[in-house]
Amino acid sequence: MTDAVAFFTARLAHLTDVADVHRDLPAGGFALVDTRSRAAWDQGHVPGAVHLPTADLPGPLDPGTPVVTYCWGPGCNGATRAALALARRGFTVREMQGGIEYWIREGLPVQTAAGRVEHAPDPLTAPCGC
Template identity: 90%
Template sequence: MTDAVAFFTARLTHLTDVSDVHAGLPGGGFVLVDTRSRAAWDQGHVPGAVHLPTADVPGPLDPATPVVTYCWGPGCNGATRAALAFAQRGFAVREMQGGIEYWIREGFAVETAAGRVEHAPDPLTAPCGC
């Protein structure tokens, strides 16, 4: 049981989900970092996020401010690589599970060059209620 407690405690310490990030924006005491390419960012990103591709981490961010990273989705480890790079530089960091894919699937707005875009929630993923 001790191994399971340690494992799940670590997951909750270092991972967060899109609903919790959404609830924490704006003013949640963290910087949300989109680690994807410029082309992906331009297609749509979480409103209020900072664009900082993994190769540019930590960028101009203050190590005293916690960071949450995200990328495309669960099939991509870009946010994980960025989170590791932040952690290696002393940042408090968490990774947003599901990335922009699950952000959109939850029905949350994205920002594009044309403005905010709303999508209907995917009935298979939202509302989770947990």
């Protein structure tokens, strides 16, 4: 049981989800970093996010500000690689599970060149209620 407690405690310390990021982003207190390519960023990103592909990290980030990384989604480990790169530089960092895919699937707003866009939530993913 001790192993399970340690495992799940560590997961919650280093991972977050789109609902929590959406709830906490307006209050600030962390930098939300989109690690995808310029083309992907231009297609749509979380409003308020900073575009910093992993190769460009840490960029202008303040080491004293916690960071949340995200990438495409659960089929991509770009946010994990970025979080590791930042952690190695001493940043407090978490990864947003689900990435932009689940952000969109939950019906949350996306910033595009044409403006802010919202899609209907995917009934398979939202509302989770957890």
